[in-house]
Each structure stands twice: as structure tokens, then as C-alpha cells.
Amino acid sequence: MLKNKWLLLASRLVLGALFIYASLDKVLNPLAFAQIIHNYRITPPSLINIAAVLLPWIELLAGLLLVIGMKVRGSNLTLGLLLLFYVVLLTVTASRGINVACGCFTMSMAVKSNLAIRIVEDLVMLLMSLHLFFFYKRSKEVEAI
């Protein structure tokens, strides 16, 4: 059932679209994103701006490739590892008692995120990524191109 091509297509499109959507606000507002990274209180100061500038583009490019069906396994691995990193980061942050704006989908600082909900969201996305990782065959990718 998990090998169903429509299900694989759904995982691919949904995961890709979510990352494209998530990256746009960050690409447009690098300062706001840098502020949010700073608020996680875990990044060395010298790396904050570099991360704020580069990370959104990695999300955007990998998301786009996933949606259009190019280098699906490579972009899926990129996003999957990012998701894994985010889950660990959010869990650590929550356990440190830091109430932080997530910076996941919006750069707004006004609303403090409920980190538990964010972690669940990321886990659901991680499942989609794992689905693709285990069941998306490269031969399909060749067909798609």
C-alpha cells in the first residue's frame, strides 16, 4: 500500500510544498529569521547570520526539486535530515524551558509557539520523508524527468 504511486506523489508534493511555503518568509526576512535563531540560545554568534541567509535557500531549493520531481531522493534526504535536526532542536529547546517563537512557518514574533505542536508537525513531515526514503524508487524518478 505504501508503494502506491499516488501516495508517494502525495508525500512528495505535500512535503515539497510545505518547505517551499516555510522558506519564503525566511528568504524575504533574513533579519527576522536571524533574530529567531538567536532566540534559540544555542547558536554561536558568528554562525547566526550565515545560517539565517543560507538555510532558507536550502529548504526552498530542495522543496522545489521535490515538487517538480527532480533529484527526488537527494532533496528528500536533505529535507529529512533537516526535519530530524528540527525535531531534536525543538525538543532540546522545550526541555531547556525556553519559550521561543518557532520560526517554522512564520517569522512573526508576536505569537509564542506551542513547541509540542510544532514537534508533532515536524514528526508528521518526517514520516512523509521516511515514506519517500524507503519507497520512492529511482526508476520512477527517471520516468518523472
Next chain:
Amino acid sequence: MIIAWTESLDIGNDRNILGGMKTFRDMMLIIIVASLIGAVTNTIRNSTALGGLPWRTPWPDNREMKALDIPPSYQPGDSLLSLEEAYTLFLGRKAVFIDAREPAEYEEGHIQGAINLPFEQWDDYWESAKPHLSPDTETVAYCEGLDCEVSLFLARELKQLGYEKAYIFFGGWLKWKEAGLPIETGNAEGHAKE
């Protein structure tokens, strides 16, 4: 059995090492290309005032800090004071402490000698607060503490008006009171309005 099971999964043609390597190589390629695009775009945005981010801005190292010390909407350029630094300025007697909270809160208690300039009612209070300030002396804006951020906004406003030595004591009223430092209540001298 496990081998048979993994083979039945037919893991995306990555059963052989070469397939896995290609996926990994693709990932590295994506990261490198995206980073290059990001770096070039940011350099262009920086040189054309299109909202790029300077590669180096002085973020304070907050990895060891507790939640209260740094406001969530901190921006490079905000001058933050710790409790000790604020108290040092207080002892110097020159700095003007500005309570950015509402008048009712101010009357209930404020840092000794502070004037009240409620940020939310800036227009009503600015004229009477202005004589207390000078561009050459330090001002220390504070509000309630915790998540209250009007002290930041107030200090930014003051900086824009040319009061370069505008500082923020983000610990605010709560930290000050908690530390048992000098306070007073009521409509102290310097309180504005009518």
C-alpha cells in the same frame, strides 16, 4: 529474515552502495548550490538595500543566558543593560530612568527617581518628559520585565530622536524589585501629564 524483509521493501534502489552514494551526492549538491544562490542573492541585496542581512552583526552570545536577560525582539543596535549595569548607572546619579509602563503601574511603584513616559501614550507625555533628557546623558528605559517590550521600543524611539545613550534594562521592574534595590511609589517629581 531481516535481509529478506529489507529486500522486500525494495529500498528505493539504494540496496546497493552506489545508489546510496548517489542520493548522498545529490544532497551535497543541493546544499552547495542552494548555499551559493543564497550567498550571491544576499550579497546583491546587501549592496542594493533590498533587505539583505549583513554577514556580520554583533549578536550577544546568549547560549548561557536565562530567558529573562534578552528580549525576543532584540535587534542589533539595542543597548541592553544587566541588572548590575543598570544599578551602576543608578548609583552614578546622572542617568535618567524612564518607566515605560502605564501611569497606574508607575504609581504603584517604580525605580527611585524614574520618570514616567508611557510608550503607549507617547504623545501625551513626551513634552513633559523631554526637559528631563539630554542627548549627552544616559537614559535607561524599563518596563515590567518578563515579556514586556515597550522599553525596547521606547529606547529605539529615543535613539531616533538623537538621544544616542538610550539604554534598555530588560529585567525591568520585576528584577529591580526582586533584588531589593531602591524604589518609590506615587506621583514622584518628574511625573508628567497636565
